[in-house]
Amino acid sequence: MRHRIFLAAVAAGFSVPVLADSLDINLNNDTIQATYATAWRQAEFNVGFLSNTDQNDWAASMGLLASGEKQTADMRLDAGLGGKVYYANVSNQDVLALGLGGQFSVHPNNMPFGFSGYLYYAPDVVTFMDGNKFWEWGARVEFEVVKKTANIYVGYREMRAELDNNNDVTVDSGAHVGVKISF
Template identity: 90%
Template sequence: MRLRIFLAAVAAGFSVPVLADSIDINLNNDSVQATYATAWRQAEFNAGFLSNTDQNDWVASMGLLASGEKQTGDMRVEAGLGGKVYYANVSNDDVLALGLGGQFSVHPNNFPVGFGGYLYYAPDVITFMDGKKFWEWGVRAEFEVVKKTANIYVGYRKVRADLDNNSDVTVDSGAHVGVKISF
């Protein structure tokens, strides 16, 4: 079931005109996350899947961001604002949420070392099914092996759902390592 949802999300990403694509895969001892993103003009469409095998929880997401880049002699900044639709199965409960937020990355002095983060939050009014709230946030430090093409990184993320039965479930929390390849 998880594989079918992930493949459907990735296939949906191929349905828009493509200018730039990327695949981002990260993992730790208990979880793996894969995200496909495609950029078209000043927008990014992404589809991802996070699976925590320790808890048998999973989250599928699709997002749309208005994105941009500013580069000066001193620094390169990439940022995006938008939203993600999440469908999650946590503690045998289903959650559907529209998370609003954004992401950024900064490369000081145009060095290959950069820092980034993201935050998406869905309050009660836009969280449905068995959920009350949903959020995902993370930070990372990355190294560009090939400028704007291949990055390796270490990061920390937390994905959490508040359920209607007044329980709070952390889908994933902790450090991870990853690779992002743009083509």
């Protein structure tokens, strides 16, 4: 019986309809961020970590997005809506937040050059521990070295937290360079 269950599990593993993974790493002089994402059907699950060595701040996140793609002769558009759970240590304060938002990526004329952006916001009602609000946004200009497989980019990111003591702390703000590899 166990043998049959094992064989059924292995067969189910090989029959997954659409499964794609990606690794996105970006950095500047003070900050590094890495995000691993996996897509299954019309959903994307992601796990990320950002470390700012200049301020000794860091943030970990885990997200779920409903995502989709539209491709025409004039453009390719990828977009997703959903949320991220953030756990961050900023100014020696701990913040737990549920940010809602989304992301998009546009490649006009199906060219290798494109741009993308994202925004996640957590108001008071879904920000806990030592925090009142939490938000992250970013934009980037990217170049596909290999179509839908390897991108290099230049971007800008801002991640901020408003703490219970009314301090508004910047976890990270500034330009960065990065690479995203899909496999």
